[in-house]
Amino acid sequence: MSPAERPYHHGDLRHAAIQEAVRAIAEDGLGALSLRDLARRLGVSHAAPTHHFGDKAGLLTAVAAEGYRLLAAELRRAYERTGDFLEVGVAYVRFATRHQPYFDVMFRPDLYHQDDPELTEAREQSSSMLYGPVSKYPGAGSERQVREAGVAAWSLVHGLATLYLNGALPPKLGKDPERIARSVAAYLFAGSRV
Amino acid sequence: MSPAERPYHHGDLRHAAIQEAVRAIAEDGLGALSLRDLARRLGVSHAAPTHHFGDKAGLLTAVAAEGYRLLAAELRRAYERTGDFLEVGVAYVRFATRHQPYFDVMFRPDLYHQDDPELTEAREQSSSMLYGPVSKYPGAGSERQVREAGVAAWSLVHGLATLYLNGALPPKLGKDPERIARSVAAYLFAGSRV
DNA sequence: CGGGTAACTTGCCACTGTAAAGATGGCGGG
């Protein structure tokens, strides 16, 4: 749509801005994201996004919330399809690598409004999908053990994902994040697995 | 030293800048770090730091390199003192939480010059301290197994550290990162440990 | 002691995020 035929009212700027922000981050990285550049991409004035999100942090809050919703959905799907706890971890790594823009924003809490209700609700959805399956694990013990085991699992896949994205893993591991996740995650609870 | 009596040549601006940058990050976060504010803190002109580091990225490169050197030293000390592989992991988490400014910079490679020779050398020191102890572990198998087990261990402690720093862990775990690390890391290789 | 050079300063530019005030146009009540 050329500037000439662009209507005064965009129609759905909020959603378009979130989508375009994700695309921009995917192209140039989170650090290079600029509200003004985003507005240029969208063909609106530089203050238009601010009107919808209040803040740059407000925009990133919306991106993070959307990210947590997507993550929760993917984790749920993985668990329901396989019933396997390990596959939830693999799905976590897959999400991080396939949706890096979301993942980057989600774990940079200094960049968004952590107390936003929409965000906290989405984050809790994700959390429950991470801890839930652990408690149903056959050898699950006390509440405290379940919690610690869940943190161990989450830490492992989260660390693996971030190290992968940072290019900090040994090259010999290959480049397929899902395969790496499956191999590496097997070392968790090794011995206690059947 | 008041501006009046401050000499034209600072004397050791490079080291002072790195130190002050770390302090500034500790106070206001990495995102709020500004070269100009840093210069103000140091009582020099806004372009003085640039002269030594070329770039904002150059400054952060120096910070990251220093961070990797510190990390390598702490990991080495932990291993030499205890001989325990798990204690190296605990030392990793301790470093991340006690030297958060360094840790933050180190794992934000988009912010610095990754090809800097001083940096890569320091990073390799850290890497060898992480992978080395694993290969000496009693039950160590093939080269590939050692590599994957090392990545699993590194991922777990790295993920734990970043999640802790992000405030993403369940509050019931408590607030002592070292204690948490010891409890959680025990789930790695569980069963294969003596 | 004099010149060369590293260290630092000053001034400038393009860019950013945010705030305030003005312009536009869709939409519901009269």
Next chain:
DNA sequence: CCCGCCATCTTTACAGTGGCAAGTTACCCG
């Protein structure tokens, strides 16, 4: 039917940022 309201978007302005270029200072070495 149309008129005023108001959300949406634009325009303008401002303080702050990083980076560059040109000028200034003072140390060091021959």
